[in-house]
Amino acid sequence: MKEYLKLTDKYFGAIFCLLFAVGCFYMHFDKPKLNSKTDLINVTGIVQNYSFIDNSGWRSDGKRYIFKFMDYENDFQISANHINLFDKSRFEQIVNSGHKLSIEILKEQRELLNEQNERILAISISDSKNDYLKSRDVILREQGPSSMIAGFGFIVAGFLAYIVKRKNLT
Structure with a gap:
């Protein structure tokens, strides 16, 4: 159990980023459909x-x-x-x-x-x-990929945090 807690503590940044990425993807796919x-x-x-x-x-x-x-x-x-x-x-x-x-x-x-x-x-x-x-402005904003971009950004940040920590451990 102590080993698991040590790994969680060392990779906290990566885990945090990945959880945020999951949240961003959930928000993107769960939001009400507003296409037109x-x-x-x-x-x-x-x-x-x-x-x-x-x-x-x-x-x-x-x-x-x-x-x-x-x-x-x-x-x-x-x-x-x-x-x-x-x-x-x-x-x-x-x-x-x-x-x-x-x-x-x-x-x-x-x-x-x-x-x-x-x-x-x-x-x-x-x-x-x-x-x-104006509904036109709201629809344009809702159709934008901002939450998907944020999700992918957090995945990249989490991966980079993992690599940096992994290199520091060896």
Whole structure:
């Protein structure tokens, strides 16, 4: 058992990188399918309230952008991956309680509508005059290979960490 712990300790960097690679591949293959606008449905509602929490930095909660419609029990959320595509300043200037919005969500999340304590991802957000989050931009980002590239990067880093440690042991 002590030998196993020594090896784990010596190859911690390689093991860590490989675990991260597995996580990246899992995220890539497990994420909802979003290939085109045909994967989306339109939901219209009246804004009840919204909350933009920006707790970035050390020991923080990150960013959470959530809003609620009057006729739906669930919350709608902008994915953390898409926050920089969202026009927050214009949204805050124009949208308030009682404002009518149109959003697009994934078809596979349709059954979550009106489920209490469920958060549904908003792929696009607009009103009659403004686009605050464009589905075209979100689809382009989702189709990108960033998680696959990260996964392969972690595999390479893990392999290099293994080689460096192995050479140092001999």
